Amino acid sequence: MKFHKLVLLQVVTILALSGCGQMAIQYYNSGNEKNIKKDFAGAIADFSKAIELDPKMEDAWLNRGNSKSHLNDFAGAIADYTKAIELKPSFASAYDNRAISRKALSDTSGAMEDYSKAIILDPKNWSTYFNRAILKYELTQFKSSDTDYTKAIELAPDHAEIYFNRAKVRDTLNKFEAAIADYNKAIEIDLKFVGAYCNRAATLFRINNYQGAIADCSKAIELKPDCALAYYNRYVIKEVKHDPTAKQDLLKAIEIDPNYRLPASKRK
Numbered sequence: 001m002k003f004h005k006l007v008l009l010q011v012v013t014i015l016a017l018s019g020c021g022q023m024a025i026q027y028y029n030s031g032n033e034k035n036i037k038k039d040f041a042g043a044i045a046d047f048s049k050a051i052e053l054d055p056k057m058e059d060a061w062l063n064r065g066n067s068k069s070h071l072n073d074f075a076g077a078i079a080d081y082t083k084a085i086e087l088k089p090s091f092a093s094a095y096d097n098r099a100i101s102r103k104a105l106s107d108t109s110g111a112m113e114d115y116s117k118a119i120i121l122d123p124k125n126w127s128t129y130f131n132r133a134i135l136k137y138e139l140t141q142f143k144s145s146d147t148d149y150t151k152a153i154e155l156a157p158d159h160a161e162i163y164f165n166r167a168k169v170r171d172t173l174n175k176f177e178a179a180i181a182d183y184n185k186a187i188e189i190d191l192k193f194v195g196a197y198c199n200r201a202a203t204l205f206r207i208n209n210y211q212g213a214i215a216d217c218s219k220a221i222e223l224k225p226d227c228a229l230a231y232y233n234r235y236v237i238k239e240v241k242h243d244p245t246a247k248q249d250l251l252k253a254i255e256i257d258p259n260y261r262l263p264a265s266k267r268k
Contacts, residue, residue, distance in 0.1 A: 024053035028060050040067040058087040062094050074101040092122035103135055111135055126155035130162055137169055145169050160189040164196050171203055179203050194224045201233050213237050228257035
C-alpha cells in the first residue's frame with residue numbers, strides 16, 4: 001500500500017514589472033513558466049539569472065531550489081532554500097521544501113525540525129502536516145502521523161489523498177474499520193481513485209470480507225486495466241476461496257509486471 005507523495009510548495013506569483021529590477025522579474029517569470037512545463041534545467045538557468053540581477057529575491061531562491069529538487073540535486077536545493085530563509089526568516093514554504101530535500105538525503109531529524117518550524121510559521125497550511133505525517137509514519141511514529149493527517153483533513157477536507165494516506169496508518173494500527181471509512185471517503189471524493197480501491201480491497205481481505213475485496217479489485221481493473229496489483233490481489237483472494245479462475249488473474253498480473261512471479265505449484 002503506497003502513500004501519495006510529498007507536496008512541494010512553489011511561489012508562482014507573476015511579479016509586476018517595476019521596482020526591484022525589470023529584467024530580474026522577467027527572468028523570474030520565465031523560470032516559473034519553465035517549471036510549470038517541467039523544463040527544470042531551463043528554469044534553473046532563468047532563476048539563476050534573476051538571482052544574479054537581484055540576489056535578494058527570495059522567491060527566486062525558493063523556486064530554483066524546487067527545480068533542483070525535481071532534478072534530484074537535493075544538496076543544491078537545500079543550499080537555495082537555506083538562502084531563501086536567510087533572506088526571509090519567516091518563509092514557511094522554504095522550511096517545508098527544505099525538509100523534503102533533507103528527507104531525501106536521509107536527514108530525518110533535520111527534516112522533522114524544518115516541518116515543525118514551517119507549521120509554527122504557517123499553521124494553516126495542510127500540506128506541511130501531510131508531509132510531516134509521511135515522515136512520522138516512516139519513523140514508525142504511527143499515532144503522531146495519524147494526528148498530523150487528521151489536522152491536514154481539518155484544513156483541507158476535500159483532498160482524497162489525505163484520507164488515503166491516513167487509511168494506511170490506521171491499517172498499520174489494526175484500526176481496520178477506521179481505515180475502510182477513510183478509503184470510502186477518498187473514493188467518495190475521487191470515484192476513479194484506483195489506489196484507494198486496491199488498498200480498501202486489501203483491508204477488506206484482512207477482515208475476511210472476500211466478496212467486497214474482490215469487488216474492489218475488479219473496480220480497480222475496470223478503471224485501470226493494466227493494474228497488476230489489482231489482478232494479483234484478486235488472485236490471492238480467489239485462492240483463499242478456492243476459485244478455479246484465480247490462476248488467470250495471476251497470469252495476467254505477471255503479463256503486466258513480471259515481478260509477480262508464478263509460484264512453483266502453479267507452473268503447469
